[in-house]
Amino acid sequence: MCNMDNYKYLIIGNSAGAVGCIEGLRSIDKSGTVALVAEEDSHVYSRALIPYYLSGRITREQMYYRPFDFYDRARVSVIKGHRAVKIDSAERVVELDNGGRLGYGRLLIATGGKPVFPPIPGFDQQQNVFGFHSLPDLQGIEKELIYAHNAVVLGGGVIGLMAAEALHKNGMKVHVLELSERLLAPVVDETVSRLVEDALQKAGVALYLNNTIAQVNGDDWVESVTLKDGQIIPCDLLIVGVGVAPRAELAEGTDIAFNRGIVVNKKMQTSVPGIYACGDCASTYNFVTGAGQNLPLWPNAYLGGRIAGFNMAGIERAFVQGTTMNAMHFFDVNIVNAGINVTGSNQDDSLGVIQEYEQNSRNYRKFVLSESGQLKGFILVGQIARAGIFLNLMRRQIDVRAFQQDLFKKDFGYADLPDALRWELLQDDVILGVV
């Protein structure tokens, strides 16, 4: 053991979870040493902004998630361009790809996810095939944009559709391939899928449902793709957006428990003392189902990291705010959802559903209620103002049956709650009893 740097806190990863952790622990421990290992060379940026950059909404500089002096001000030693390859949890040492060794007191694994590339005949490292996940992906896509006319997007989920819209706005003919019979299948219900399909088709995006790539054609560059049903589509740019899998190689060969993500408790601790995990690489507590689950979404990653940071600094906090939640927009359709999404295929008899769809305005609301009237999930399309109030009712496990019809009011708010409940929820926000 020679000249090894030791840190009180060591963070592996450089995205939402890492930033959340730093901001959490620095609000408690101002002086403990912190180091961060980042595989990419870039300053911390937001992957979620890739479609916004590509569609011209923001500049390259606006993709940075925190100011350039963020790490200096937080007194974090950043080790960029290196990958952590091994954890020795007995010695509390992390080994890097250049042989460097870093000692830690508390370790956070925030390594995120990696795009899934399904095995498809003909896939062979062609140069115009990209994920939609990283700056290198983005830089590669940008280069191809100059020449490309036909873009094929494999995957009709949130990532694939955001990619499709951004490419469409770059003037490309975009083809979206979705294996299931509808877009956004696990995220929203059929009504919403159809609304999104309408919006995309109206804009001129070609959709291929119940379909996928059977064969990729072209050697160095993909030139076309042959679909499952035999159609051949010209392809100058292929985006693979079928999903993201937890990056948990570091946990392999250790005692860190893994189950579709690095398993953590509500304090974000893994099964190995001193090691924490959060974000897309982890399996975290879902407050709606009460189960551990991979919840690869930005707010969950940041908040999970923040809670980990508090606990690493010795302040007990529980991560009880996480569940599936999305704020999405595809062309002019705004959608938010959170919690359990009841569709025909996963109907649970103990859950009730109330919903309303206005054909003309294309406003849609659906709420999933438990037997005891608690909100377990919701989807709003169109009118999404003040959606957070529903999430708050869900988090606080409020029985909504007394006012469930009011949930459909466009201007639903605290005024619609029964007096006692309203003033309990707003006890620190209003002054009562003065008259």
Added chain:
Amino acid sequence: MGRIKAKPEFCMGCHLCEVWCAVAHSKSKHIIKAFLYEQDKPLPRLVVEENLPLTFALQCRHCAEPDCVAACISGALWKDPESGLVIHDPEQCVGCYSCVLTCPYGSIFINPGKREIVKCDLCTGLDTMYCVSHCPNEALVYEDS
């Protein structure tokens, strides 16, 4: 930090707080010019909750652990450690509406024309908090904590 609190029993539901909030965040800060002549119509950053006869105003609580900041994908929302304000930078905002989904008070407002949000800034840089100072019945007060 302090926060603005509503006194529901004093609120008459006149909505003047909304009007003056919009004026406070207009270019001209002039009630006539703001609504008649400004290209970007001024928007209020608070809402009068109404279920008659109940009315009361509600705006951003500048939470200690703000959900909107945690959810923001672009770094456009942050909690200023010195002032305690939850601050929104419209330049950095992409209008993803993650904050709208997570704000427990429903106090992040959508500017429908522009895919952007607006929120209460406690009238930073102005001489008074307009909703408080213009309430005709003192139904809004600023309380230092």
